[in-house]
Amino acid sequence: MEGPSLPRLLVLTSLLSCTTNQASLTVSPNSSQFFRWKSVSLSCEEDDSSAGWTLRRNTTRETRTQCGAGWGRSAGSSCNISYLDPVDSGVYWCESREGATSNTIKITVTGGPVILQSPVLPVMEGHDVTLHCKTKTPPSNLPAGFYKDGSLIRTEPTGHMTIHHVNKSDEGLYKCDISGRGESPS
Numbered sequence: 261m262e263g264p265s266l267p268r269l270l271v272l273t274s275l276l277s278c279t280t281n282q283a284s285l286t287v288s289p290n291s292s293q294f295f296r297w298k299s300v301s302l303s304c305e306e307d308d309s310s311a312g313w314t315l316r317r318n319t320t321r322e323t324r325t326q327c328g329a330g331w332g333r334s335a336g337s338s339c340n341i342s343y344l345d346p347v348d349s350g351v352y353w354c355e356s357r358e359g360a361t362s363n364t365i366k367i368t369v370t371g372g373p374v375i376l377q378s379p380v381l382p383v384m385e386g387h388d389v390t391l392h393c394k395t396k397t398p399p400s401n402l403p404a405g406f407y408k409d410g411s412l413i414r415t416e417p418t419g420h421m422t423i424h425h426v427n428k429s430d431e432g433l434y435k436c437d438i439s440g441r442g443e444s445p446s
């Protein structure tokens with residue numbers, strides 16, 4: 261039995277070393293909506309920095325443009341945008357020299373007065389998720405209405421809503437509004 265198991269172990273080892281060539285994109289602050297003029301830092305957390313991971317994005321104006329080429333300031337496998345603008349809204353990901361890709365993160369930048377601060381997706385089933393409805397100018401904990409797919413689901417006195425034990429039925433397009441201030445993007 262010892263003999264035949266050896267080749268299998270070798271195959272498994274090479275599969276493992278193959279799958280370690282991965283990266284995961286994180287965004288700080290941890291949010292998918294931002295106000296114009298705010299800054300954001302995007303990082304490729306990689307297992308193998310020699311794979312040459314770079315940040316790329318698709319926006320309505322650009323396709324697969326790399327950090328540093330007209331947007332962002334690059335440092336190794338991180339990228340900072342100092343002053344966000346609505347045209348920075350788009351999908352961001354890390355890509356290795358060989359073309360391997362990370363998870364993608366969708367970022368929305370608004371020139372409006374309200375954002376819905378939600379964790380960067382995806383959210384694990386069964387976990388709690390808190391959504392914050394924030395205004396650009398203080399006070400930030402104003403009463404807010406929360407909408408899912410266009411329908412009001414809850415009004416919260418302090419502007420944040422927690423969904424307990426999220427499941428598939430919670431999937432949808434969320435937005436919020438603050439009376440007298442405005443509405444967030446979805």
Ligand SMILES: *[C@@H]1O[C@H](CO)[C@@H](O)[C@H](O)[C@H]1NC(C)=O
Pocket residue numbers: 318323324351353364
């Ligand atoms: C970026 O845009 C290109 C061209 O439209 C498309 O092929 C690619 O799938 C997009 N990438 C992401 C992550 O959306």
Ligand SMILES: *[C@@H]1O[C@H](CO)[C@@H](O)[C@H](O)[C@H]1NC(C)=O
Pocket residue numbers: 301333334335338339340
């Ligand atoms: C990006 O921003 C972070 C936090 O503000 C800072 O620590 C880091 O040095 C910046 N990196 C670059 C490339 O500007």
Ligand SMILES: *[C@@H]1O[C@H](CO)[C@@H](O)[C@H](O)[C@H]1NC(C)=O
Pocket residue numbers: 286287290379380
């Ligand atoms: C961002 O928030 C999500 C949900 O709360 C969490 O799962 C994830 O670990 C956070 N990411 C970072 C980099 O803090």
Ligand SMILES: *[C@@H]1O[C@H](CO)[C@@H](O)[C@H](O)[C@H]1NC(C)=O
Pocket residue numbers: 427428429430
């Ligand atoms: C998901 O959660 C909702 C509300 O808490 C509940 O009514 C529904 O039965 C749950 N669905 C599943 C598939 O667990």
